[in-house]
Amino acid sequence: MNNGYELQGTGSKGEGVFATRFFQVGETVMVGVIDLELDHNHAHASQVSEKRFVLHGGLTSKVNHSCDPNCGVRLNASGAHDYLARQPITEGQEITFDYAMRNYSVEHFAAHCQCGSSRCRGRITGWKDLPAARKADYDGFVAPYLTDIDQRASEQEADKATRNESVVPQPTAQEDPGQ
Structure with a gap:
């Protein structure tokens, strides 16, 4: 059965998944299936929630990274990543x-990214390391727990700033406020 993609050799990167038909923007290209639950993050792990990591089964696990990707991710009903x-x-x-579209932290890859894109960051990073402009560019194509983490961090920073602004410095015992 042809699902619109197949595994092929890429030359320099080993294997990759290639389209065997046209896909339009927003169309589901591949449906993810969870093969195995993991107890931690590693080079082949996919983060599917803030603290849950899995191995995807099938050819979705063979899709290569690009710093200028043609697909994004969406969680399906099973919690796996579909590519659209x-x-x-x-x-x-x-x-x-x-890979930053699914993993908050990526620390398991070689120092130099091999994607060859004109937008290459130089190394494969996680969501936490992406600049704000790149995050905005990926809007609607990333796992929702990543943006939830960012939202919580922004709220915490705002709360911290509010608390710091509402604290009025009091003179120390060594200072004389009357002078």
């Missing part, structure tokens, strides 16, 4: 996504 087209994907084009 961020841009039109033509027959023969490699299907890619940015």
